Amino acid sequence: MLGSVSFWIFCRFAISYHFTADHRLFEKQTEYFENKQNVFVWDAPSHALSRPFTNNYSLSDMAEWLYEILAKEEIYNPIIIGQSMGGYLAQMYMELYPDKIKGFISIDSAPLQKSYMTAMEIWLLERAEPLYKIYPWKALLRVGSRGCAETDYGQNLMRKMMMSYNPDHKEYARLAGFGYRMLAEAIKADLAYHISCPALLICGEKDKAGSAKSYNKKWHQREGLPLKWIKNAGHNSNADQPDEVNRLIEKFISKVERESVLG
Template identity: 60%
Template sequence: MTEKIFKTESGSIHYWINTKAENSKLQLVFLPGLTADHRLFDKQIEFFKNRYPVFVWDAPAHAASWPFKMNFSLKQKAQWLDEILKQNKFDNPVIIGQSMGGYVGQMYAELFPQKLKGFVSVDSAPLQRKYMTAIEIWLLKRMEGVYLHYPWKSLLKQGSNGVSTTEYGRKLMLDFMMTYDGDQKRYASLAGHGYKILAEAIEENLPYEIKCPAMLICGTKDHAGSCIRYNKAWHKKTGIPLHWIKDAGHNSNTDKPEEINQLILSFLETLV
């Protein structure tokens, strides 16, 4: 994997990419969730990097992609992503987005429906307004203060234990959070801004229709928000196949990487 930098007016985005692979007809774009970084997909990158061209980033304002002005929208994130993919000739992208990464993927599908060749949601949820209550959107806009005043040690414990059911997954999330150790204000700002732009994207009430082949993945022990409820409704309303990952948490790709790698591989083979 080669680390590269994409400069924007708000800051520089760091990403890692490998363009040489057995099958170059599709390119895999891995998008980590809020406050996580590119390491979230280590097990997937390791598995796929010789099979398909692969990309993963530290999302704007995350980890190495800092300093970064918190003045961007979810739409801008998807537009920056498209510019990076064009620069690297990722012309047939398949987006695999975990949590917030799944929302970025849906925004990309809204803006560039003709480009996206496949979409995999990992413990994410639909962007369409009809799935979310008014109180949920109201709360999303007010999360920065919660994270700012929550005791840091408790936040570290709950943040890492709450998203994973395995030692590997919990340790990885703790490592992500320790990036912001000693600067809780930055962590709160990062999380708060992420939830805010998510709420604003939902309120735009765009179609957010997935027109390419898609697959939903969700851990049976995913207790982040109402992820399980959202995925059940998403599957029921759209017919998009939904795969439950037994005993996995919100970061199911770190809890059951082998199972998820095989699901993604099978999905890709249907596209090829």
């Protein structure tokens, strides 16, 4: 599945990334929450303004860097909202810092536990880069934008973010391949990846990225995590249907804050 990387921190919560995209993926969220919360945006390593960056880090490295950034900004016990790869990153963060998170929202992501994946799926993740390299750039732009979003706004936004790598689309291929290998490495580590806080799963009804819909159904069934389907939305459901996703985010935050006050 295509993805992007970005973090936006609303006072007590962070929103993280979808590989190969950047902070612009969340512009409808930052616009909505900017007068309600403090907003902090991070382009993760190898993305947008955080380029150039050598692709030799792990998902646990990124979780540690996130922790250090939050500590420096004096943001403690955040609600982390992770889109696509950002959902995996949030789970790694919980693995390393289970008591340093207040809530978790997964947007079009999936569980990081090895038990959800087949050996073939992991094998394919480790070998994605050659496919990206041989794909004609114009065709990849078309497939990438249409595969991630259903609406004109969502597709145009994804295309614009992908064009950040033009004319060197080999950089895009290297980044995508690296991201999938990094994900495979974290899955093969076979850690518990226990959800240590209140959580909410959000997924577009038309998400065509890999097996995201199937994973979310299984995640909901096995862990009992609430799951909300977004109509007329693809993999980037927060871009396709921002009003509905913003409503769910706001409702979740209010619930977590209310329960925190009640103890």
